[in-house]
Amino acid sequence: MNLKFNYRIGLLLVFLFLLSPTVNSYAQNNTKIATNSGLKGTIIENERQKALEYATVSIYSLPDSLLIKGTITDRKGEFELTNLESSTYFYKVEYLGFKSYKSGSILLRENKTQSLSNPISLQPDTKSISQVEVTANLDFARIELDKTIYSVSNSPISDGGTINEVLATIPTLNVAANGDIQLRGSSDVKILIDGKLSGLLGMSPGDVLSNMPAGDVDRVEVITSPSAKYDASGSAGIINIIMKKERAKGFNGNASATIGTINKHSGHTGLSLRTGKVNFSGSYSYRDDWSGGDYELSRLTEIQNNFEILNARADVDLGTRSHIGQLGMDYLINDKNTMSFSVTNRNVKQNKNGTYNYSRNLVTNSSSPTETYRESAVDIDLDSWVYNASYIRKFDRKGQEFSFDVAYTSNSAENYGNYTSEVEGNTSDFFNSDREEAIIQMDYTQPVGEVGSIETGYLYRTNEIKYNEPIDLSTAFNYKESIHGLYFQFSGEKGNFAYQFGLRSEYSDIETNKAYNDDYLDFFPSVHLSYKLSDNKQVLLTYSKMVYRPDSGMLNPFQNLQDPENQKLGTQDLGAYYTHMPEFTFIYKRDKITYTTNLYYQYKDNIIKQYRSVNEDDVAIVTSENLGSLQYAGIDFNISTKFNKWWSVNSYLSGIYQKYTSIEELDYLGNDAYSFFGKLTSTMRIPKWFNFQTTLSYDSDMPVAQGSYDQSFQVNLAFGKRIMKGKASLSLWIYDVLNTSKYNVNTSGDRFSQQMKYKYENRTANLTFRYYFGKKYNVLKTKKRSSGAHHTEKDI
Template identity: 25%
Template sequence: MKTIIHNIFYTLLLVAISCGVSFAQQAPPAAKVSGALLNEQGKPLDYATVSLLRASDSTVVKGALSNDAGVYVFTNIKAGNYIIKASVVGYQKAVSKSFAVPANASQVTAPALNLRTGSTELKAVTITATKPLIERKIDRTVMNVENSVLAAGNTAMEILERAPGVTVDKDDNISLKGKQGVTVMINDKLTYLTAAQLATLLRSTDGSTIKSIEIITNPSAKYDAAGNSGIINIKLKKNTQSGTNGSITVGGAKGQYWRDNSSLNLNHKQGNLNVFTSLSRGDNKRGHDLRLNRVVTDSLGNKTYFNQRSLMPGSNHYNNYRLGADYDLTPKHTIGFVVSGYSNSGTDNNDTKTIIGKQFGVADSSLHTTSVIKQTYKNFALNLNDKIKIDTSGQEISFDLDYSKFKNNSNAFYYTNYFKEDGTQQHFPLNLSNQTPSNITIYTGKVDYAKPITKTIKLEAGAKFSSVKTDNDLRAQKQDSVTMAYLNDTTRTNRFIYNEKISAAYINLNKQFKKTSVQIGLRAEQTRSTGNLIGFTPVKRSYLNFFPSVFVNQTLSDKHEMSFSYSRRIDRPGYDDLNPFVYYLDPYTFSKGNAFLKAQYTQNFELNYTYNKTVNVSLGYSRTSDAITELILSEGNKTFQTNDNLQTQTGYNINVNTPFTITKWWEGNINATAFYLGFKSDTLAGSKFNDGQWAFQGRTTQTFKYAGFRFEVMGDYQSALTYGIYKIRPRYSIDMGLSKSFMNKKFNVKASCDDIFNIRRNDLSSHVINNNFDIKQKNDTRVMRLTFTYNFGNNSIKMREHRSGADDEKGRVKGAN
């Protein structure tokens, strides 16, 4: 530890000296000669052998290799006349015209060289390299789903449920290593949505368009500070091969209902231009069976028993599109744009029967509620990006401008009939209707800069501004028992407008020692927000926060490596959670927001050990203050859901992840996590609350290969756990899949079955703070799938992987549904 502290001190000292030197007056630098190598299509050639020769006698002065941008550099070159000679396998050698390096020159650009394809063509060689399903990197865990059998025909949500350490609860809240507050990104673009909106987006994202899922448990200062348990980044496929190519995917599935999906991916790359597009559509219908038993005790101690069963089938139709292009103005300068969006619709048909009595099984009265909820979701997003490689040392700057517009609408109809003990109608039915248009507009702009100060010190800095406005308008009506007309219901109608502006800046310093690397970062975020429930006093907030981060990586030997990381994070309340008005679901169940809900702050610590670049063990500790927690509380004989700040949430976890290979045809991965979550509050519903529990989560994947077939089996288990006031029961399942390629791997067939024994459930209960309820629910989890994929076009080996400009980021969106 003393050595590490010394290393950190020397890092800061060297950075200070280097920065000081960069501002001091310096002598003119020695001459630097640089240039670029291109093929016949104008595409850069990487790892070519380049020689600098004297023009007078062709004596070799220096040699070099071109980088992945086709650029080569020679330093400390004396004045004189020179020529460039280049060669690479598969191309004819090329020699440039003579050029001069003046005596007082600091930098000279050599004439561009275009290499022609060799006259003797090599026979086609097929190189097959399959990435492991689970891959551990220094700062993240990667789930490579692109070639996984289980990914075929699944949506992004269904794939995400299989990621290491990830769980999705009954309300589609995503947890990582037991903790909620996960930030979900798509292609490095932040998508802060409500759980319902995020679930809709992920269910509308075809699994065949996904390349990998990255799990970052402790992000650096470069990332937004939101998300107390880390970041999940879903990387979509982007074809980078030359020419025109693409793929078509068609799939069908059968659970309780039929499902289908299809997608088209196209890519055209010629010279400096790369154009790509993807279209996907699908229909998903799913079942959901919920049973709720609750006991409500009034102030006199009298108990009322509610026995409720809800059948909640839902359907979703999605149409997604994405179109973009990158253009290399020069080998160092890339501009690009991406247009994306969707037009989705969904319908929920709920049928709920509730028996009310003095004990379970004995009915004093009952009610029957049916509801039809029709929703539409539309989104248009535009990203403009610009990336400039300032020099060959790695200095670069990138810019992003983003605009995104969401337009969601919901029409809901609720019909409730009341019955006496003998089954006759008790009184006039309660018939309600809601219209909930929601408009969300986001503008963001960001800049990122990176500069290697020395060979071992690198500086990263950037700034970002985002502006978000969400307008949620709840228009409610109630049927009049006399006129039978639907009249405006002022007790439920409301309009909530939320504006938020966040200004942020960050700096990261990286220092590489012989066997130690250190990164120190600091991010500052200024938040200004106004929540306005029309007719009430607006709630305004303005606060400045600092978010430090530290990463230390120590190589102990060729096979042993350790790292330590620390970061401070924030989670701001969702817009719908701040809306204080009441949303009724039925006469005895409703939800309401909390306008005074505060942001929560988390301190994250993590220690990692890696053996042989494969086996990884991590220890983590986190402490969250003002933890935002979902609560279910009682109000008379009614039950309502809301959110409040608990005093603290404490978490400990240990994770073990290891791939294994038994034979050349049998390999797999094991991921196991043990974690403790504890919650404490001295003022929860007027009483003290202190509860927690150790839990275990295990997941294993087995892959078998034989005669061109690929068979996968995935088993998942999560023990009972405590989350806030909820006691969540164990859950487990087994998935299987089989795939085979034909026609020289252009045509692929995949068959799979999720939850093959139909045992995956989401059951929970609560018996604290006057709660006494049990929930048993079964989703439509056993689904059989068959998917066909055809790849077409130019599939030649690419020369380099072209990357687009800046990392795309989407601003925060938290609209109420």
């Protein structure tokens, strides 16, 4: 313990050492006398001759090509670089989705600001090698060498929904009614915020994202074959949620209020104050949400020479009230050094009240069934604090960068349970859990040549959880996980060929107080290749490897008393499993349509899955077990098209074959089957009226280790409209319009077969009003109605 503590102190000292010369250098640089030379101009897009806001302008010295200074354009596309010495320079202009512009040499004369006589016009980038623009629907998706990026900021859902709800519109993703997020049908996916694990410390991703507004999301990156740069945990891929970054100076913000069906209320406000040197931000979210659900269970169990039939019905209400507050600060030490700090508090209270009715009878018995009931009331109180600090150091050479991030969370949860039944009378249980989690991450990028780069970094992650029941200390459970990761990655381009090679090593150590201890060293290679066949055809070939480690919930032997007929217990002899993920992608673009085809294969050995059995008391027990291997092969078809300026459609269809290999130790026979998943998203942006989005999704019967899920169909609708001259918006979101979504699972095993039908409160509607305020929105007041000016979202 002391060794690890001293190691953290050592990392902190390294960080302070790297920072100290930077601050000293900044102090020395400030003593220099700066001249008044400068450069200013305007940046526009070529097609519509419209100003480009937030374009990046960088100026370099000649002949050594050192980066001197950079800035971004304002709402009018204008920029100005000041306090430059009289010398010879060249400058570059860059903007996402457009070709970069490089000027010839220019001479800045002493004490004069040179104005460019003509605006710089940027051309759309349709010939990128490592990145392919889906030009048929530029606002929605584009494919890069190692990921697919979906722009969701203009979705009607973004103004009124949660992050979970906007994720449900992305083709390869599915969000279940209970908040589970799936990628290509698998929930073993890793969620990141801004490329880091720190944003989701201390809580499950589904719980965090269902409390965060979609309006804060800029784009979503879906990474089906992760590179060595990313933490290797998981088995299905990565979903990286990129949040919006406020760039406008001054005071800006927004506030929203949402009302929904069946006592759903929420509110959110986000504020920022940017002075240029020190920037502050803060947000607060409140949610009061009641949802209902029920399930029906029918189980046939072999008992000696007879069969018992158990029928059960449950009616469960779940109430959630949460408060989430965050404060942050950015300190721009100078043009090349930035430090950021933030603190987040989450307070969540949940009430889960259920009524369970059971009916038992033997097949050969003609007497009336034996009927019993049970009532449960469970209260959960969670309080979580998350602290983040980061440092970014940029160098003179463009693309050379060092970053250091540290995050720490402390969670405390109390769980109260009260139960009433005919057999046991009144019973109760209580336990509390404390969780501490920390992450230290360092990354460094070094450009090589004109188009290549080397990336390397280190990650340390520790997670410690303690479960305690004051009455019975024998049930106490402690879990501790420590992971050290180191990676190296090289990427570049040559002609029509782009490449990325990486290798990651991770040392893992997991232990519990129940005689479980597992430590191992792993290596995770990754390869990403891209070749451009022609201007409109491109192929990509990727491979990566991931690891899935058992977590505290899988290992915890504590028995939950909510439903005595269906118990869930931890297992103490689980081992990690590995996933090999090769994938081939072909992209074909036409004028208004883009076709993307993916062929992929996943091999998972020693997989961890839930395993259901019936014990000697005829009670169903669900445990996590290593169940042999799983082969997962699929083909995806994605068609993205834009019929005109206001209507675009994205259609997705995936066919999957899964094969579970049996093992004898658990009387597990294995399973294999074909399935498919489809999604159609239609977005209409009708000028002067509203934005309208429809999402239709269909899941066929899906195999699981011991059975299958039934097919499911769902339709979601979203409407959005800017009002009050763009300073406010109204949005309406309707989930599962036809009330057709269901979650039915059929399982069988030694001595039993079972059908369970879940029905959540899926058909819901939310209405949100959002108001925008601050300096960057006041420009609307300066426009006269007689001018005929027309404002859009991009204008403000």
